[in-house]
Amino acid sequence: MIVKERKKPKELLLLELLSNRKMLSARDYKKYQNLSLGYEGELRFDAYTKKYGEKLIMLNDLLLRHNEQYFQIDSCVITNDAIYLFEIKNYQGQYYFDKDILYKVPNKEIENPILQRNRATSLFRMFLQSKGIQSPLKSYIIFIHPQCTIYQTPLNQQIIFHSNIQSFLTKLNENQYSSKKSQSIVKVLESSVHQEFLPENSLSYTFDELQKGIPCCQCGSMNTELINRTIKCSDCETEEVASDSIIRCINEFQELFPSEKLTSGIISKWCGNSIAQARCKRMLLKHFSKRGETKNVHYIKEEEAHP
Ligand SMILES: [Zn+2]
Known part of the structure; x- marks a missing residue:
């Protein structure tokens, strides 16, 4: 059961609209591609959870705040015994870890999702404590793309690859759901979610510079x-x-x-x-x-x- 649905990120939505009506700068285009890929990965994960986890009490796309710090949870599952957090990555290709740094083959360093996940998990734990909720947290990184290989993955880091998702979700689905406790956790989370906001000047555009007309509803073309x-x-x-x-x-x-x-x-x-x-x-x-x-x-x- 999906308690909170995922929405297309605001910045992605705006970039999509803008891309129909102007030539995006190289920086914005890159951002657009990354956001599209990330969102595709999340939707792919949602398709799996719908298929193999129909009992899961699931909240997607949570923007929360603790101690003035915002943090984002891609997906969260509440069972009677624990809360599961998922960070979804749609990386495609070959990667490797070397001393806690993640590289794309051959040698391009990229943001380490383990650090990102650990930060969000730690903030989430403190957030729960501040709300008086005691529940063990289990957090996972999901590499959702079927063509993603990561060499030298650190052990004990709760990482799930595409090939294991089905069995993982099937097993998770066998947990006990919907006790009073999990319902109260859902309520706390629902009432604590912040609306997505865009940092000021993250995108700049004016009415005059945008091409006028009616973009195609299917392909976005202005023809x-x-x-x-x-x-x-x-x-x-x-x-x-x-x-x-x-x-x-x-x-x-x-x-x-x-x-x-x-x-x-x-x-x-x-x-x-x-x-x-x-x-x-x-x-x-x-x-x-x-x-x-x-x-x-x-x-x-x-x-x-x-x-
Ligand atoms: Zn068209």
């Missing part, structure tokens, strides 16, 4: 055109009902520019003027709440209007 009531992609030929495309563009605009006012004028411009302002206005009136009068008319999300 789309409005034909009757559908948006058609010239690259992959996917078609989407235009009203769905407009809503998608409005949501993208809000993700990228959360502090900008939503108006029919700006959305029409954002869609590359392919959608008339009057039509954008109808969509906004239908799906959002109107605020202000005459020149100050703008729209806000329903849930913000009626919290």
Whole structure:
């Protein structure tokens, strides 16, 4: 049972939207690739837990804080006897450990996931103690990619490779679940989760520099055109009902520019003027709440209007 689902990381989402509309800098592109790979690995792990661990009480993607320090837990399983933490790595290729340093073959040093895992585990342990929870912690690193080999893996470091995941989860699934104690731990964790935030200036972009238009819902290409009531992609030929495309563009605009006012004028411009302002206005009136009068008319999300 998944108590808390995983969400696409905010930074990955923004980079994905930006990559459709501008050329990412080399640094941002690298970040985009790494985040995509990491997220793919996490989804792959989730697919295994759904298949082999249907009894598991599972919380994914926990951002917690202890002593002013934030730490992230990729996945967490609560059994009656222990709490299991999982750090998921989607490394592909050949690696080796040498004196506590991890290298990618031939000799590129990379961040040691054992240190990262140990930091998160230690903070998590202190966090539990501060909440009065006594439960043994077991933490594992999962190398999820089928083509990942790590030589000289240190012993006793609770590392699981792709080939062992199925048997590990099947065994974990045989544990006893849902005692009162584990329910109370779930409650504490759920109420302690922090919303993901992006460090200021982690990504920089402006409305003017981004390409306007409607990206394809399938491949992200900006080579789309409005034909009757559908948006058609010239690259992959996917078609989407235009009203769905407009809503998608409005949501993208809000993700990228959360502090900008939503108006029919700006959305029409954002869609590359392919959608008339009057039509954008109808969509906004239908799906959002109107605020202000005459020149100050703008729209806000329903849930913000009626919290
Ligand atoms: Zn397409």
